[in-house]
Amino acid sequence: MSASIEITNVTKRYGALTVLDDVSLSIEAGEFVVFLGPSGCGKSTLLRMIAGLEDVTAGTIAVGGERVDTLPPGKRGVAMVFQSYALYPHMTVAQNMSFGLENIGMAKAEIGRRVEQAAATLEIAHLLDRKPAKLSGGQRQRVAIGRAIVKEPKAFLFDEPLSNLDAALRGRTRLELAQLHARLGSTMIFVTHDQVEAMTLADRIVIMHDRKIEQIGTPMEIYQRPASRFVAGFVGSPAMNFVPVKGVNENGGTLRIETCGLGDVAAAIRLPARFSPEGGCLGIRAEDVTVLPAGEAGIPLKADVVERLGDRTLIYGQLADGTKLAAETDGRSEARSGDTLQIALDTSALHLFDAAGIAHHAGGD
Numbered sequence: 001m002s003a004s005i006e007i008t009n010v011t012k013r014y015g016a017l018t019v020l021d022d023v024s025l026s027i028e029a030g031e032f033v034v035f036l037g038p039s040g041c042g043k044s045t046l047l048r049m050i051a052g053l054e055d056v057t058a059g060t061i062a063v064g065g066e067r068v069d070t071l072p073p074g075k076r077g078v079a080m081v082f083q084s085y086a087l088y089p090h091m092t093v094a095q096n097m098s099f100g101l102e103n104i105g106m107a108k109a110e111i112g113r114r115v116e117q118a119a120a121t122l123e124i125a126h127l128l129d130r131k132p133a134k135l136s137g138g139q140r141q142r143v144a145i146g147r148a149i150v151k152e153p154k155a156f157l158f159d160e161p162l163s164n165l166d167a168a169l170r171g172r173t174r175l176e177l178a179q180l181h182a183r184l185g186s187t188m189i190f191v192t193h194d195q196v197e198a199m200t201l202a203d204r205i206v207i208m209h210d211r212k213i214e215q216i217g218t219p220m221e222i223y224q225r226p227a228s229r230f231v232a233g234f235v236g237s238p239a240m241n242f243v244p245v246k247g248v249n250e251n252g253g254t255l256r257i258e259t260c261g262l263g264d265v266a267a268a269i270r271l272p273a274r275f276s277p278e279g280g281c282l283g284i285r286a287e288d289v290t291v292l293p294a295g296e297a298g299i300p301l302k303a304d305v306v307e308r309l310g311d312r313t314l315i316y317g318q319l320a321d322g323t324k325l326a327a328e329t330d331g332r333s334e335a336r337s338g339d340t341l342q343i344a345l346d347t348s349a350l351h352l353f354d355a356a357g358i359a360h361h362a363g364g365d
């Protein structure tokens with residue numbers, strides 16, 4: 001069973017502090033939605049309001065078409081998995097998973113059936129008699145998910161559930177969560193500040209910043225067509241390069257963008273109405289900057305740091321005017337710090353940002 005979630009004009013204040021300001025969002029039944037944003041942007045607060053662990057200051061929340069923001073947590077049909085797992089240490093795995101169902105008076109046989117089924121799904125059947133202290137971090141994590149599954153909720157709410165796992169286990173559990181979602185078909189909301197988790201798990205990512213939703217889109221929409229300079233700089237590693245703009249001229253559908261660091265750049269970007277170069281910048285990802293073979297002339301980039309990642313090499317350098325720029329090249333690059341390299345830009349992958357940070361992309365808005 002899965003349900004849609006409708007968040008309408010939700011505001012959250014703690015005293016004078018506004019944490020979320022008039023936020024609206026529609027999540028479809030069965031969707032995997034990730035709330036992504038920097039620390040303190042309010043993503044956990046939004047999740048906790050859906051769960052019923054925080055009140056809304058204004059606005060409404062509906063699950064499966066039914067308004068729930070006035071209902072207690074247990075009556076909302078959602079189940080939350082916490083970062084800390086929140087298992088009862090004195091109870092076995094089976095008891096931890098049964099506890100919530102016993103509390104609502106469910107028949108023992110039905111509880112047994114659900115626990116058994118969830119344990120099989122999560123491959124923890126052999127751990128049912130153990131106490132949490134005798135489990136690894138990854139196993140505890142599964143128990144916490146199992147405890148949510150047995151409730152057969154209309155939606156799962158995950159609050160950074162992978163952040164206590166080491167890197168390898170984190171990657172594996174991420175895959176398992178994707179498989180679990182495919183198998184259960186449930187609505188899932190997942191809070192994280194890890195963009196790899198967001199990119200790999202989400203049907204849609206909700207980027208949150210400064211009390212608002214900054215952009216909602218599929219991972220590739222967010223990556224390729226970030227709505228704002230904030231999103232462009234937040235998603236992607238290394239962060240998108242930003243080069244200050246001095247002036248813009250439109251000529252037959254091509255925009256000529258004057259910069260200090262990159263010289264004049266031509267791009268198929270429509271000149272936005274009332275665009276002022278003041279405070280504007282050009283954005284380009286490191287992977288869209290090509291390091292030219294020795295002897296070919298391009299734009300000079302003086303390498304400060306060369307990072308060899310095996311399959312690729314990242315070059316962090318400076319343009320002629322001192323603007324910093326990262327370029328990505330192949331793993332066999334022999335570039336060394338101190339070298340002046342020649343680069344070229346993929347002008348079909350340029351983004352222009354105005355002073356307010358609004359994005360305009362090559363190939364149309």
Ligand SMILES: Nc1ncnc2c1ncn2[C@@H]1O[C@H](COP(=O)(O)OP(=O)(O)OP(=O)(O)O)[C@@H](O)[C@H]1O
Nearest residue numbers: 014017019037038039040041042043044045046193
């Ligand atoms: N009970 C509270 N009282 C006052 N302020 C709070 C309370 N809970 C959260 N806040 C504030 O609300 C803001 C949003 O917090 P929230 O935990 O939702 O952020 P987050 O995006 O989940 O960050 P993180 O990734 O660090 O958990 C923060 O500025 C936080 O200090």
